Amino acid sequence: MSTDATTTHLPDADVPESVRTAALEVLRRLVGREDAEFHPGQLEAISALVHDRQRALVVQRTGWGKSAVYFVAAQLRRQAGAGPALIVSPLLALMRDQVGAAERAGVRAVSMNSANAQEWDEVRAQLAADEVDVLLVSPERLNNPRFRDEQLPDLARRCGLVVVDEAHCISDWGHDFRPDYRRIRDLLAGLPQDTPVLATTATANSRVVADVVEQLGAGGHRVLTVRGSLARDSLRLGVLPKTSAERRLAWLAANLPSLTGSGIIYALTVSAAEDVAAALRDAGHEVRAYTGRTDTEDRARLEDALRRNEVKALVATSALGMGFDKPDLGFVVHLGAPSSPVAYYQQVGRAGRATDSADVVLLPGVEDRDIWAWFASSSMPRQEQADAVLTALAEAGRPLSVPALETIVDIRRTRLDLLLKVLDVDGAVSKVQGGWVGTGQPWTYDAERYERVAQARKDEQQHMLDYETTTGCRMEFLQRLLDDPSAKPCGRCDTCAGTWFATDIPDAAVTSASERLAQVGVEIEPRTQWPSGMGRLGVPVKGKIPPAEAVESGRALARLTDLGWGQRLREVLAEDQVVPQAVTRAAVGVLAGWGWLERPVGIVAMPARQRPQLVQSTAAHLAEVGRLPLLGTLDLADGGPIGEPGGNSAFRLANVWDRIVVGPELAQTLAQARGPVLLVDDVVHSRWSLAVAGRALRLAGAPAVLPFALALDG
Incomplete structure (x- = not known):
C-alpha cells in the first residue's frame, strides 16, 4: 500500500x-x-x-x-x-x-x-x-x-x-x-x-x-x-467556571436572549434536555427538546423550525449532531461537557459556518464524570457475555431473535444489540432472516485492544477537563488534540481576548432556577406486558399482566439523571442511612400532589438488601407524617433477588419471580385492608421488582398498589 x-x-x-x-x-x-x-x-x-x-x-x-x-x-x-x-x-x-x-x-x-x-x-x-x-x-x-x-x-x-x-x-x-x-x-x-x-x-x-x-x-x-486547517475563525469559545446545576440553568435563562440568532443547547442526558427545555419555556423562551426519544417525524419538524429561526434553541442530546446543517447557526451552549474534546469540536462545529461570528459556551457540571463513566461502561463488549451469546447460538441450531436470546443470556437489550454487531463484524455471528446464527468461525476476545481503547477514552476525558481549565487559547487546544499543524492562538476566545460573556448571574434567575429544580415528582409507569419466552426460564406467564395483578401508576422523587434532585439523590444513595429530613419533606410534597383516586390506607416497605435502613426509615417517616399505619415489610425468599443491575427484562423478572413474598403477619393485615396500599422503595431500575411485589400484594388481598420510590434510574 x-x-x-x-x-x-x-x-x-x-x-x-x-x-x-x-x-x-x-x-x-x-x-x-x-x-x-x-x-x-x-x-x-x-x-x-x-x-x-x-x-x-x-x-x-x-x-x-x-x-x-x-x-x-x-x-x-x-x-x-x-x-x-x-x-x-x-x-x-x-x-x-x-x-x-x-x-x-x-x-x-x-x-x-x-x-x-x-x-x-x-x-x-x-x-x-x-x-x-x-x-x-x-x-x-x-x-x-x-x-x-x-x-x-x-x-x-x-x-x-x-x-x-x-x-x-x-x-x-x-x-x-x-x-x-x-x-x-x-x-x-x-x-x-x-x-x-x-x-x-x-x-x-x-x-x-x-x-x-x-x-x-x-x-x-x-x-x-x-x-486542511481545522481552525474555525467564526467561533468565539468560552467556559464558565464549574458551578451548580441551579446556577448553570440560571445563566442560561438570563443570557439566552443576548446570544445571537438561534442555536443549540446540548445536554448530556435525555432527562436533562427535557428538564432544561421545560424550565426555559417556563421562563418565557421559545425552545424545544430534541433527544433520542424524539419521534422521527418530530425530529424533522424541529430541525426545520430551528433552520427557520422559529425557535431560539433546541435543547438537544448528541442525537442532534453529525449532519444537521444550518449555516447561520448563531451559538452552541453545552450544559455539561462531552467526554472528549474531539466530540466537543464536532458539536460546536455546527455553529458559525456562514457567519462572521458565533458564540460557543461550555457550562461544565460536577456530575459530568459520573455520566461519562456510565456511557463508557455500556460501550465495550464483555468476554463472558460474548461467550454466552456464542454458546446460545451454537446450541440452538437455528436462528434466534433478540427477544429469544434475552431468555437465554442475561444481557440488556441495548448492550446485546451492540455485542451482536461487534460479533457480526468480527465474523463470529451473522444476521439472517429470522434472527442471528453463529458462523462457527473461531472468535477470540481481544482484551488488549479493548484495554487500549478504554485507556484512550480515559485520556480523552482528562483532555476535556484540561480544556475546561486551560489558560492557553481554547481553539488552539482543540486543534492540537486533532494534530492540526496550523494550530495557533485564535485571538477571540475568553483566554485570548478576555471573558466576553456575562459571569454575574442575577439573583432572581438563580431563585427561579432553584425553585424549578426543587420541583419533584416523576411518574413510574407500571409494567403492562410480561416479557416473551418466560417459560424457558421457568416463569409461567405470558401476554398482558392481568389487571387484578397489576400495580397502579407510581411516583418517584426524581430520576437519577435529573439536574436538580438527581445529584442529591446520588449522594443519599451512596450509603445506607436514615433518610434525611429534606428528602422526606420532598417525598411528602410528591404524595400531596399525586392526585390519586383513593388515598392509601397503609404503607408497605420493599425488602432491601443494600439500603434496608434507608427504605425502612422512609416508609416509617411517610407513615408518621401521613398518619397511616405501617403495615409491614415484604419478605425475601431463597435469598432474594439475584442478577446484576442492567440485565435484560426476562432475566430480571426471573430473578425476582416468587422471591418477593407476603409473610404471614402482613398477609393477615392485608386481608382486612379496605383501600390501596403505598409500596415504598429506594431505587427503581427495571420496574420488575415492583411488578412482582405488587402482584404478591394484590393476590394477598390489597385492592390496589401505589408504588413510590426515592429515585428512578432510567
Missing part, C-alpha cells in the same frame, strides 16, 4: 482542464451561483476520484464543503456512464439534508434507512431501472439480510463512487466509533479495482487518519489525503 498525504491543493495546471470545466459547471448548479469557485483542496479531491479513479480521505472542518466534493464527483462519474454513487451516511438528518441538496442540483438522490421503509420497494425499482444518481444508506443497512444479499452485490459491481461520510466512525480511535462502520471494510474489499472511494470527516487526529488510510488502502490502493 502506498499513500500520498498532503495538506495543499494541486495547482490548477495539474488538474485536467476537462475535469475542472465539468466540475465547476456541476458545482455552480449545486450551489445555485454562477460565480461559485472551489475551495482549496476540493478540485484536487474531485480530480483524484474522477480522473485518477483512486481513493481519497478528506479531513476538513465543518462547513468546508466535503459534500460538494462527493456530489460533484458522483455527477461527473454518472456523466461518464458509471453507475450510481453509494454514500454511507450515519444520521437521518444528514440524509435528509443531502437528498434535498442533491435534488436542487438536479441530482437524483434517494435513501434507504429505518425512517422510510415504506419507500424501499420503490427505491429498488429505481435502482434496477438505473434512475438513481446517488443512494444514501446507513451503515446498519449494509448488514440487512435482504439488502446485503439482493442489492449490495449488484451495487458494488456497478457503482461509480463509494463515499464513507463521517469516516472517523470506522476507527477504534474515533470519538464516535460504531461497530456497523467496520462492515465497510468488507464492502471496500469487494469493489472492482478501479472504483473510486472517498472518505470524509471533520474530526480526526493523526492516529485516526492513519487508521482510516490503512483501511482505505488495503489491497494496494493508493490513498490521497487532503487535510
Whole structure:
C-alpha cells in the first residue's frame, strides 16, 4: 500500500482542464451561483476520484464543503456512464439534508434507512431501472439480510463512487466509533479495482487518519489525503467556571436572549434536555427538546423550525449532531461537557459556518464524570457475555431473535444489540432472516485492544477537563488534540481576548432556577406486558399482566439523571442511612400532589438488601407524617433477588419471580385492608421488582398498589 498525504491543493495546471470545466459547471448548479469557485483542496479531491479513479480521505472542518466534493464527483462519474454513487451516511438528518441538496442540483438522490421503509420497494425499482444518481444508506443497512444479499452485490459491481461520510466512525480511535462502520471494510474489499472511494470527516487526529488510510488502502490502493486547517475563525469559545446545576440553568435563562440568532443547547442526558427545555419555556423562551426519544417525524419538524429561526434553541442530546446543517447557526451552549474534546469540536462545529461570528459556551457540571463513566461502561463488549451469546447460538441450531436470546443470556437489550454487531463484524455471528446464527468461525476476545481503547477514552476525558481549565487559547487546544499543524492562538476566545460573556448571574434567575429544580415528582409507569419466552426460564406467564395483578401508576422523587434532585439523590444513595429530613419533606410534597383516586390506607416497605435502613426509615417517616399505619415489610425468599443491575427484562423478572413474598403477619393485615396500599422503595431500575411485589400484594388481598420510590434510574 502506498499513500500520498498532503495538506495543499494541486495547482490548477495539474488538474485536467476537462475535469475542472465539468466540475465547476456541476458545482455552480449545486450551489445555485454562477460565480461559485472551489475551495482549496476540493478540485484536487474531485480530480483524484474522477480522473485518477483512486481513493481519497478528506479531513476538513465543518462547513468546508466535503459534500460538494462527493456530489460533484458522483455527477461527473454518472456523466461518464458509471453507475450510481453509494454514500454511507450515519444520521437521518444528514440524509435528509443531502437528498434535498442533491435534488436542487438536479441530482437524483434517494435513501434507504429505518425512517422510510415504506419507500424501499420503490427505491429498488429505481435502482434496477438505473434512475438513481446517488443512494444514501446507513451503515446498519449494509448488514440487512435482504439488502446485503439482493442489492449490495449488484451495487458494488456497478457503482461509480463509494463515499464513507463521517469516516472517523470506522476507527477504534474515533470519538464516535460504531461497530456497523467496520462492515465497510468488507464492502471496500469487494469493489472492482478501479472504483473510486472517498472518505470524509471533520474530526480526526493523526492516529485516526492513519487508521482510516490503512483501511482505505488495503489491497494496494493508493490513498490521497487532503487535510486542511481545522481552525474555525467564526467561533468565539468560552467556559464558565464549574458551578451548580441551579446556577448553570440560571445563566442560561438570563443570557439566552443576548446570544445571537438561534442555536443549540446540548445536554448530556435525555432527562436533562427535557428538564432544561421545560424550565426555559417556563421562563418565557421559545425552545424545544430534541433527544433520542424524539419521534422521527418530530425530529424533522424541529430541525426545520430551528433552520427557520422559529425557535431560539433546541435543547438537544448528541442525537442532534453529525449532519444537521444550518449555516447561520448563531451559538452552541453545552450544559455539561462531552467526554472528549474531539466530540466537543464536532458539536460546536455546527455553529458559525456562514457567519462572521458565533458564540460557543461550555457550562461544565460536577456530575459530568459520573455520566461519562456510565456511557463508557455500556460501550465495550464483555468476554463472558460474548461467550454466552456464542454458546446460545451454537446450541440452538437455528436462528434466534433478540427477544429469544434475552431468555437465554442475561444481557440488556441495548448492550446485546451492540455485542451482536461487534460479533457480526468480527465474523463470529451473522444476521439472517429470522434472527442471528453463529458462523462457527473461531472468535477470540481481544482484551488488549479493548484495554487500549478504554485507556484512550480515559485520556480523552482528562483532555476535556484540561480544556475546561486551560489558560492557553481554547481553539488552539482543540486543534492540537486533532494534530492540526496550523494550530495557533485564535485571538477571540475568553483566554485570548478576555471573558466576553456575562459571569454575574442575577439573583432572581438563580431563585427561579432553584425553585424549578426543587420541583419533584416523576411518574413510574407500571409494567403492562410480561416479557416473551418466560417459560424457558421457568416463569409461567405470558401476554398482558392481568389487571387484578397489576400495580397502579407510581411516583418517584426524581430520576437519577435529573439536574436538580438527581445529584442529591446520588449522594443519599451512596450509603445506607436514615433518610434525611429534606428528602422526606420532598417525598411528602410528591404524595400531596399525586392526585390519586383513593388515598392509601397503609404503607408497605420493599425488602432491601443494600439500603434496608434507608427504605425502612422512609416508609416509617411517610407513615408518621401521613398518619397511616405501617403495615409491614415484604419478605425475601431463597435469598432474594439475584442478577446484576442492567440485565435484560426476562432475566430480571426471573430473578425476582416468587422471591418477593407476603409473610404471614402482613398477609393477615392485608386481608382486612379496605383501600390501596403505598409500596415504598429506594431505587427503581427495571420496574420488575415492583411488578412482582405488587402482584404478591394484590393476590394477598390489597385492592390496589401505589408504588413510590426515592429515585428512578432510567
